[in-house]
Amino acid sequence: MKIIxxxxxxxxxxxxxxxxxxxxxxxxxxxxxxxMVNETGERIPLTIxxxxxxxxxxxxxxxxxxxxxxxxxxxxxxxxxxxxxxxxGRPTSVGNYGQxxxxxxxxxxxxxxxxxxALKRAGCxxxxxxxxxxxxxxxxxxxxxxxxxxxxITTNDGSLGEKGLVTDTLKRLLxxxxxxxxxxCVGPVPMMKAVSEVTKPFGTKTxxxxxxxxxxxxxxxxxxRVTVDNxxxxxxxxxxxxxxxxVDFEELMTRQKRFVEQEECGLCxxxxxxxxxxx
Ligand SMILES: Cc1cc2nc3c(=O)[nH]c(=O)nc-3n(C[C@H](O)[C@H](O)[C@H](O)COP(=O)(O)OP(=O)(O)OC[C@H]3O[C@@H](n4cnc5c(N)ncnc54)[C@H](O)[C@@H]3O)c2cc1C
Ligand code: FES
Numbered sequence: 001m002k003i004i005x006x007x008x009x010x011x012x013x014x015x016x017x018x019x020x021x022x023x024x025x026x027x028x029x030x031x032x033x034x035x036m037v038n039e040t041g042e043r044i045p046l047t048i049x050x051x052x053x054x055x056x057x058x059x060x061x062x063x064x065x066x067x068x069x070x071x072x073x074x075x076x077x078x079x080x081x082x083x084x085x086x087x088x089g090r091p092t093s094v095g096n097y098g099q100x101x102x103x104x105x106x107x108x109x110x111x112x113x114x115x116x117x118a119l120k121r122a123g124c125x126x127x128x129x130x131x132x133x134x135x136x137x138x139x140x141x142x143x144x145x146x147x148x149x150x151x152x153i154t155t156n157d158g159s160l161g162e163k164g165l166v167t168d169t170l171k172r173l174l175x176x177x178x179x180x181x182x183x184x185c186v187g188p189v190p191m192m193k194a195v196s197e198v199t200k201p202f203g204t205k206t207x208x209x210x211x212x213x214x215x216x217x218x219x220x221x222x223x224x225r226v227t228v229d230n231x232x233x234x235x236x237x238x239x240x241x242x243x244x245x246x247v248d249f250e251e252l253m254t255r256q257k258r259f260v261e262q263e264e265c266g267l268c269x270x271x272x273x274x275x276x277x278x279x
Contacts, residue, residue, distance in 0.1 A: 012064040021056030029114035030092030034217040047111040061110035096123040097181030105187025120147040135160035196244030206244035
């Protein structure tokens with residue numbers, strides 16, 4: 001579990017290549033790992049963006065948004081993680097859906113990359129839409145373009161691609177041609193909700209990759225509970241991909257806010273903990 005490469009992709013966006021032959025041998029697109037930075041740290045889930053079976057490595061890309069991702073980002077090449085579990089979750093359903101639209105927002109673009117690669121290799125005609133608040137946050141566009149027939153970029157401030165939201169482009173595409181076999185979206189929950197609302201009237205199959213709060217990642221704690229089609233599902237073992245037309249997004253957004261107080265508290269203790277990790 002040694003970090004063998006580190007790259008800063010944008011401010012607060014870091015890529016690690018980690019030695020993990022067992023996970024690298026088995027990981028499939030859409031699966032994730034749960035890691036701990038140190039013995040007393042919390043467990044956090046991160047998508048396996050790439051796996052190299054030959055070299056026994058996996059790649060993760062994460063945004064330093066809070067306590068654990070910030071101390072994780074302070075690790076350097078040669079450092080080891082305390083623990084790494086995976087591959088977890090059901091892989092994304094890969095097949096030839098014909099024409100597909102694959103949408104990634106913010107750090108969700110990193111999570112989208114393995115799905116883009118897999119669907120292109122399965123014979124799909126791939127349209128990708130990448131969205132970010134500003135140009136710097138639209139990461140990996142060259143890697144995504146390599147496996148896309150066409151790529152659209154949108155930014156909220158117009159600093160790259162079209163000014164606007166991914167849903168503006170999506171509406172335009174579906175309005176012209178309603179022949180898409182799949183729309184797949186990974187990004188902030190409000191984005192996945194908005195995408196599902198756009199595709200619903202068109203009746204287009206829509207999958208969203210849910211980032212509910214996870215602890216064990218193996219179906220035991222119930223923390224990642226989501227309601228899909230009026231049934232309780234655990235995102236870690238039943239997902240993370242679900243039919244966007246059936247997800248109760250309001251409940252998911254409420255559950256995402258459960259630990260705001262503790263998250264803020266964690267940020268206050270950050271300086272002290274960073275010292276502990278880097279010393
Ligand atoms: C299946 C899955 C795959 C993910 N893949 C990626 C990825 O590839 N790259 C990436 O940057 N992020 C990914 N995330 C989100 C990532 O897990 C959170 O950003 C991280 O846990 C934040 O922890 P923190 O202590 O730094 O931040 P905190 O300040 O504790 O929290 C910031 C926000 O992160 C979310 N979060 C916090 N703890 C957890 C947790 N244990 N599980 C899930 N979400 C949490 C909450 O929404 C919270 O509001 C993924 C989440 C899931 C469920
Ligand atoms: S994370 Fe515990 S049940 Fe899913």
